[in-house]
Amino acid sequence: MTTIHPPEPFRIKVMEPIRLVPREEREAKLKEAGYNLFSLKAEDIFIDLLTDSGTGAMSQEQWAAIMRGDESYAGARSYSRLKSAVEDIFGFKYFIPTHQGRAAENILSACLVKPEQYIPSNMHFDTTDANIRARGGRPVNLVIDEASDPANPHPFKGNMDIAKLKAFIAEYGREQIPFGMITVTNNAGGGQPVSMENLKAVSAVYGEAGIPFVIDAARYAENCYFIQQREPGYKNKSVKEIAREMFALADGMTMSAKKDAIVNIGGLLCVNDEKLFQNIKNELILREGFPTYGGLAGRDLDAMAVGLYEGLDESYLSYRIAQTAYLAQRLNDAGIPTIQPTGGHAVYVVANQLLPNIPNYEFPAQSLGVELYREGGIRGVEIGSVMFAHPDPETNQWSYPALELLRLTIPRRVYTQSHFDYVADTLVKIKSRAKEMKGFRLTYAPELLRHFTARFEPL
Numbered sequence: 419m420t421t422i423h424p425p426e427p428f429r430i431k432v433m434e435p436i437r438l439v440p441r442e443e444r445e446a447k448l449k450e451a452g453y454n455l456f457s458l459k460a461e462d463i464f465i466d467l468l469t470d471s472g473t474g475a476m477s478q479e480q481w482a483a484i485m486r487g488d489e490s491y492a493g494a495r496s497y498s499r500l501k502s503a504v505e506d507i508f509g510f511k512y513f514i515p516t517h518q519g520r521a522a523e524n525i526l527s528a529c530l531v532k533p534e535q536y537i538p539s540n541m542h543f544d545t546t547d548a549n550i551r552a553r554g555g556r557p558v559n560l561v562i563d564e565a566s567d568p569a570n571p572h573p574f575k576g577n578m579d580i581a582k583l584k585a586f587i588a589e590y591g592r593e594q595i596p597f598g599m600i601t602v603t604n605n606a607g608g609g610q611p612v613s614m615e616n617l618k619a620v621s622a623v624y625g626e627a628g629i630p631f632v633i634d635a636a637r638y639a640e641n642c643y644f645i646q647q648r649e650p651g652y653k654n655k656s657v658k659e660i661a662r663e664m665f666a667l668a669d670g671m672t673m674s675a676k677k678d679a680i681v682n683i684g685g686l687l688c689v690n691d692e693k694l695f696q697n698i699k700n701e702l703i704l705r706e707g708f709p710t711y712g713g714l715a716g717r718d719l720d721a722m723a724v725g726l727y728e729g730l731d732e733s734y735l736s737y738r739i740a741q742t743a744y745l746a747q748r749l750n751d752a753g754i755p756t757i758q759p760t761g762g763h764a765v766y767v768v769a770n771q772l773l774p775n776i777p778n779y780e781f782p783a784q785s786l787g788v789e790l791y792r793e794g795g796i797r798g799v800e801i802g803s804v805m806f807a808h809p810d811p812e813t814n815q816w817s818y819p820a821l822e823l824l825r826l827t828i829p830r831r832v833y834t835q836s837h838f839d840y841v842a843d844t845l846v847k848i849k850s851r852a853k854e855m856k857g858f859r860l861t862y863a864p865e866l867l868r869h870f871t872a873r874f875e876p877l
């Protein structure tokens with residue numbers, strides 16, 4: 419089946435050239451990089467699907483807003499414009515800008531997390547997880563079981579398991595849980611959305627226990643669009659109305675604005691509690707800057723104020739979600755398995771199913787990622803054993819993740835349908851010789867976060 423893809427709702431005014439370096443050069447660059455795609459230079463990549471974070475294309479309105487940026491140290495006009503957008507869309511009482519999402523997470527954790535305390539969520543993103551741990555806290559993931567089955571077509575696979583959440587709170591109690599979270603959409607679980615029904619249930623459970631509820635809103639607009647499309651009762655509501663309904667359920671939010679606010683840098687932290695906000699401001703001044711700029715330039719605040727509305731535009735959202743679905747459909751039509759249903763910001767190829775002859779300890783998703791660059795100059799990111807395998811501290815045996823994935827992450831408003839046809843055609847070509855492909859052996863690996871700097875040798 420071939421899906422009809424809606425045309426891009428924009429035309430190109432400024433073009434950035436990209437170049438496919440010759441095949442022999444790609445081979446040499448791979449070798450030089452120790453077969454680690456993070457070590458390649460951007461200029462040697464033809465289509466870069468490493469991340470959707472800060473890689474979007476800003477609009478003419480955002481660039482015009484940048485020229486209006488007010489660089490006054492305190493009380494800048496840019497801050498007032500951002501404040502009015504944030505209040506209009508999210509409706510929280512207080513907010514600060516931050517330089518990106520993890521800065522908001524750091525400040526919130528500094529203010530609320532004490533050693534040995536637990537922070538439940540559907541699934542914490544890795545920076546949230548790390549910021550909680552950095553304060554001695556313990557992040558806990560309570561997503562529904564369907565999330566771990568790549569073929570399960572559940573429409574809201576980012577949902578929290580409400581029974582598990584209730585049982586967790588009953589076991590540990592309010593004193594051990596300074597706040598609870600949920601990530602929309604669930605990046606770590608395949609960009610899968612959370613339903614409004616589930617958000618309401620989560621809010622009620624936290625509320626009854628007296629636990630503040632904080633939303634990780636990096637991709638809230640994509641999540642709200644999925645609610646409009648998939649959840650009964652939301653067809654006739656605008657994405658913005660759905661967003662207001664979602665945030666009215668929470669006591670605060672953190673946001674990496676590098677995703678759904680379509681800026682290259684920026685973040686937000688919003689809360690309703692006045693005392694907490696005072697502490698947040700003090701932390702911000704210590705680490706990031708004065709509360710009316712929060713570690714950003716005035717022009718960045720203006721770009722964010724405009725981008726927040728553009729991220730909610732429904733013609734943009736329908737094109738974006740269809741673009742992701744189009745790439746997945748083209749792969750699925752050719753028998754290439756991807757996580758189902760297709761999420762918002764990325765297509766996740768199930769590499770262990772595509773390359774069943776490469777065992778997990780020889781890194782099938784790494785092998786597929788290297789081959790995709792070798793064949794077509796395309797960069798994806800391995801989310802499998804290179805990233806997550808670790809020795810079990812009890813047994814000293816290696817523990818491997820259930821899935822070996824190659825994530826093809828889609829920057830906003832950057833690539834066109836013909837780029838995605840090229841990506842799909844390249845993967846289909848690779849599939850035809852999947853049986854001959856070999857795995858990799860690590861030649862260097864640091865103990866922590868090894869995927870960034872590891873080096874490999876082909877087997």
Ligand SMILES: Cc1ncc(COP(=O)(O)O)c(C=O)c1O
Nearest residue numbers: 471518519520543545605636674
């Ligand atoms: C769900 C989620 N939360 C938080 C972050 C951290 O944001 P940043 O990269 O802006 O620090 C990310 C970044 O990818 C994310 O996907």
